[in-house]
Amino acid sequence: MTTPIKRDKPWLMRTYSGHSSAKASNELYRTNLSKGQTGLSVAFDLPTQTGYDSDHPLARGEVGKVGVPIGHIGDMETLFDQIPLGQMNTSMTINATAAWLLSLYVAAAERQGASPAQLQGTTQNDILKEYLSRGTYIFPPQPSVRLITDIIAYTVKNIPKWNPTNICSYHLQEAGATPTQELAYALSTAIAILDAVRDSGQIGAEGFEQVAGRISFFVNAGIRFIEETCKMRAFGEMWDKLTQERYGVQSEDMRRFRYGVQVNSLGLTEAQPENNVQRIVLEMLGVSLSKKARARAIQLPAWNEALGLPRPWDQQWALRMQQVLVFETDLLEYGDIFDGSPVIAAKVKALVDGATEEMARVQEQGGMVQAIESGYVKRQLVTSHTERMRAIEHGSLKIIGLNCYTETEQSPLTGGVDSGIMKVDPRAEREQIERLNAFRAQRNNAEVKAALANLAETARSGANIMPASILCAHAGVTTGEWSQTLRDIFGEYRAPTGIDIPANDDSRGAKAISIRTEVIKTGEELGRPLRLLIGKPGLDGHSNGAEQIAVKGRDVGFEIVYEGIRLTPEQIAKAALEEGVHLIGLSVLSGSHVEMVEDVFNQLSQAGLKNLPVVIGGIIPESDAKLLKERGISAVYTPKDIDMNGIMVDILNLIRKAHDLQPVTVA
Amino acid sequence: MIPALPDPMVLASAVSTRDRLALAQALNLLDDRRPAARQCAAAFLDALPVEKLDAGGHLIGITGPPGAGKSSLTAALIQVWRRRGLKVAILAVDPSSPISGGALLGDRLRMHASGADREVFIRSLACRGEFGGLSAEVWPMSLAMLAAFDIVLVETVGVGQKEIDVSKMTDTTCFVAQPASGDSIQFLKAGIMEIPHVIVVNKEDIGMAARKTLSELKTTLGRRTDADGWHAPALSASAALGSGIDALADALDSHRHWLLERGQFAARRQRCQAEWLVKHLREEFGRYGINRLGGENTLFAELASAPRRSPIAAYEDLRSRVIPNIQ
Structure with missing residues (x-):
């Protein structure tokens, strides 16, 4: 008989x-749980994240695409049907509307018979990083910090096992941050938030230990897994x-750095x-090898994320990677293997x-909020990403299959057009709107009106937003109504784009000069x-892609009009006309x-600009690329197109073609 | 096919009815450097309604150091003007990259409040390294916009003492001062910087520093007036809070009224054109060119009494006098 080896408890997987819809997502969650997943991580669609109902004009085409649409308490109840919220640990990637989605979650749990005190989980609720990456902010920084603060103060008192905010360095790395920048900006954000909680007066000195203890982080792990291990330490x-x-903070326990991870996309x-x-597996090592700095929860992307939406089988594969590491290897049997x-x-x-050092620079500017408002942090990130x-x-950063060892056999995994990704049912949007209308028809409108008036009053008075929001949830308020009420009071915001960075050495290089010469010549013609x-x-x-194209375009001599994220097609056509542009990207x-x-x-056609060439970049499957070209798109660029100079020449020639000029070649 | 040149008469009449596509085409034409396009542009400007060019609309310059909040103040002003039923066109001048000649034209972003409003028209311009931070196209483009809009606002990035160059080519100039930065006050005191018609300290929401800057400005301005006898008011506002914007719009408008009441309005527009012509000549030929035409004073005197013509035609004329036999 051998004594059983003592193993550490596995992290949350x-x-x-x-x-698509709450119902489809609920089925997916229950399947995932039955496969051994131990927690849930909810992806919301963009209208939900930016506070619009599914039938809002800005929501067109976005409903159910990158996540589940949650428009009201009915959707939230459907999402967790047969999933006991009193026992579940749910992470919600939600920021600007976090207070609202948490309110819906609390209300849905109450309807299941669970009390708020039982609930466990996380709201991402780091709106500051949304101004730098990801872009689902709504309000200006000050009211955003207030919302974050309100959620923290409310949960510490009422939902003590909740992680009210997940301060994110994850998205900073996705926007190009170096490990040093990740550390500096995430911790500077934490300072901004903890200072705000302290200064809000909602929590007394005795409760502050608790607040510090509930702050958790959401971190990224890249392929340089030794450095990533060190970053976590x-x-x-x-x-x-x-x-x-x-x-x-006195208690060592309350000072422990707790974090969840999604590895690098x-x-x-x-x-x-x-x-x-293999990239995903190696990246997982960076946040699991060192016991002292091990993640509390890990979620892995699917292998085909750069192609489109992953299918259930792709997600299962990602889960199995974790399970192999946890259950088959001996990782959890040892203490910290890096000490010493x-x-x-x-x-x-x-x-x-x-x-x-970098944190000191941020503090010199008055702190993270000020450094974001001035565009400083964003410029640092755009600079890193440009590098x-x-x-x-140049090939100095090797990426197998992309800029070296590119020869390949036909992959059986992606054989055939698009047979490697999932497609959202195009009916999902219409059906969601039908459900929304049905929900609106059966609710008590007087109750909704009163709840919204109370919300507005609370927002103006500066009292904690949560109780009024939970009332709204029970009353049948929609995501769009909750958000619009606060938009009217807090106003909306547009963050600095950060593209106003100095030109780098490449723009002085021979290739850039040759392209620039041709750009100028065509301009003269x-x-x-x-x-x-x-x-x-x-x-x-x-916005990484748009920013990189904008900076590169300027560096080869184009005049670039870039207005940042979240424009309506009407605004784009209006800008194209007023600015007299030669091409739209x-x-x-x-x-x-x-x-x-x-x-x-x-x-464009209404504006009289039918013949303006338009190109598009993004995560665009091959069959869609074909379709878009049939509809008049001049070129489609996807993440595999890394030759920025080539793209610039391409764009130049598209402009030439639109004016019946012969294409130029640039040596 | 190289873009065909439009019929200047047709284009001018479409612009004066505020046809947005026509105005966009007109601005493209005024940007076009090819000789045939210059001729067409001159004919287009000549065909614009004279009364609008001489006395219509209000051409406003807004300038100030980087970071003072010109664009957000402009956005706030647009809202006020729109509420008053005025139609607004903006020319936003951004610097070009000295290395590539390319440019990032980002001001639309900061004025985004205008959204999809079709009575607001924004054209960005790269200064293309010329005209002391302004762009040579600003004046002709302003004229095209004045033919169609009630307010035409030129926003320029201010660089040190050159901040105020725009004031010579607008009816009214507004200088946006940065709270807690003494630079502009120093320039004013030393008389290096010309006095703008309205001075506004933005960001009054930050409190003490803004109040201090305002009071220093008021002291510096004292009872001084400009060459025409106008006494520039100093105000404070906050683009973020939307406070003081109505008063700012009023102050700008009262300068227009003042010019109109004294019968100086048309003369000022003519002076603007003269300033543009002389600046353009100096840019192209230096002091040599100005001297060929009898020196600056003679030239201004000549231009003040010259019959009105399109700036492009007038410039070509002067140019051909600087270099005989020029085409």
Whole structure:
């Protein structure tokens, strides 16, 4: 008889999922749980994240695409049908409307008979990073910080096992942040939020330990998994010190750095996508090897994310990767295997020192909110991402299958057009709107009106927003109504784009100069400098691609008009006309490209700009690319198109073609 | 096919009825450097309704140091003007990259409040490294916009003492001062910077620093007036809170009224054109060119009494006098 080996408890295993409708997502969740998933991670669609009902004009094409649409308590109840919320651990990726979705969750749990005190889970609720990456903010920074604060204060008192905010460095890495920047900006965000909670007066000094203890983080893990291990150890050290020194947190337990992870999607490739499997596994090591700095919850992307929406089988594969590591390997049998390593200690120290310096720069500017408002942080991220893109283009950053070892056999996994991704049923949007209308028809409108009036009053008075929001949830208020009430009071915001960065060395290189010469020459032939409009239609806030094209375009001599995220097709057509541009570049990553292109073309034709060439970039499956070209799109670019100079020449020639000029070649 | 040139008469009449596509085409034409396009542009400007060019609308310049909040103030002003039923056109001048000649034209973003309103028209312009931070196209484009809109606002990025160059080519100039930054006050005190017609301290929401800057400005301005006898008011406002914007719009308008009451309005427009012509000449030929035409004072005197013509035709004329036999 051997004594059973003592193993650590496995972390929570989740899969970020949700699509089409509450009912379809509920079925998916129950299947996932039956496969051994131990928690849920809800992906909401963009209208829900940005506070619009499914029938709002801005929601067109976006309903049920990147997540589940939740418009009211009925949807929330359906989403968790037969899933006992008193026992579940649910993570919700929700930010600007976090207070609302948490209210719906609480109300749905109450209807199941569970009390708020029983609930466990996480609301992402880090609106500050939305201004830097991801882009699902609604309100200006100050009211956003207030909403974050209200959720923290409310949950610490009423839902003590809830993680009210998941401060995210994840999205910063996706936007190009280096490990040092991730550390610095996430911790600076934590300072902004903890200061706000402290200054709000909602929590007394005695409760503040509890607040610090409930702050958790959502972190990214890239392929350089040794450095990532060190980054996580650095996070632990810095958080311990920060909570102790700045906030006087006594209990070691309350100073522990707790975090969940989704590993890196930025490095996943569309080219030879099967290689993403080993990337994902290696990235998981960075957040699990060091026991001291191990994640509390892990969710892995699917291997085919860069191609489109993953299918249930793809998500199952991702879950099985975790299960193999947890249950088959001996990882959980040991203490920390890095303690005492001078190599690791030196790397951790370098990261801590670098991050401390950058944090000081942020504090000098008045803190994270000010550094975001001024555009400083965004510019730093755009600069880092530009460097990364450049390194890939030059081949100094090797990515297998993308910029080296590109020869490949036909993959059986992706054989045939699109047989490697999931397609959302195009009827989903219409059906969701029908359900919304039915819900509106059966609710008590007087009760809804009163609940909204109470919400408005609360928002103005500065009292905690949560109780009024929970009342709204029970009364049958919709996501759009809750958000509009606050929009009217808090106002809306547009974040700095960060693209106003200095030109890098590439723009002085021979290739850039040759392209620039041709751009200028064509401008002279056509009478005036060439202008491009870079437009992001729809609700999608993933702006890396648009930003990179804008910066590159400027560096090869185009005049670039870029207005940031979330434009309506009408606004895009209006800008194209007023600015007299020669070509429009659209960027859509939410899967709503077909609808968006159709709407943009309609608007252009109404504006009298039918013949303006339009190109598009995004996560666009091959069959859609074909369709878009049939509808008049001049070129489609996807993540495998990394040759930025090539894209610029392409765009130049499209402009030439539109004016019956011969194409040019650039050596 | 190289873009065909429009019929200047047809285009001018469409622009004056505020046809948006026509105005866009007209601005493209005014940007077009090809000789045939220049001729067409001159004919187009000549065909615009004279009364609008001489006395119509209100041409406003807004300038100030980077970060002072010009664009957000412009956005707030647009809302006020729209509430008053006025139709607004904006020319936003952004700097070009000195390296690539390319440019990021980002001001639309900060004025986004205008959304899909068809009575607001925004054209961005890269300064293309010329005209001291302004763009040579600003004046002709302003004229095209004045033919169609009630308010034409030129927003320029201010660089040190050149901040105020735009004031020579507008009816009314508004300078946006940055709270807690003494630069503009120093320039004013030293007399390096010309006095704008309205000074506004933005960001009054930050409190003390803004109040202090305002009071310093008021002291500096004292009872001084500009060459025409106008005393510039100093105000404070907050684009973020929307406070003080109505008063700012009123102050701008009262300068227009003041010019009209004193019968100086048309003369000022003519002076603007003269300033543009001289600046353009200096840009192209330096002091040599100005001296060929008898020096600055003679030239301004000549231009003040010259019959009105399109700036492009007038410039070509002057140019051909600087270099005899020029085409």
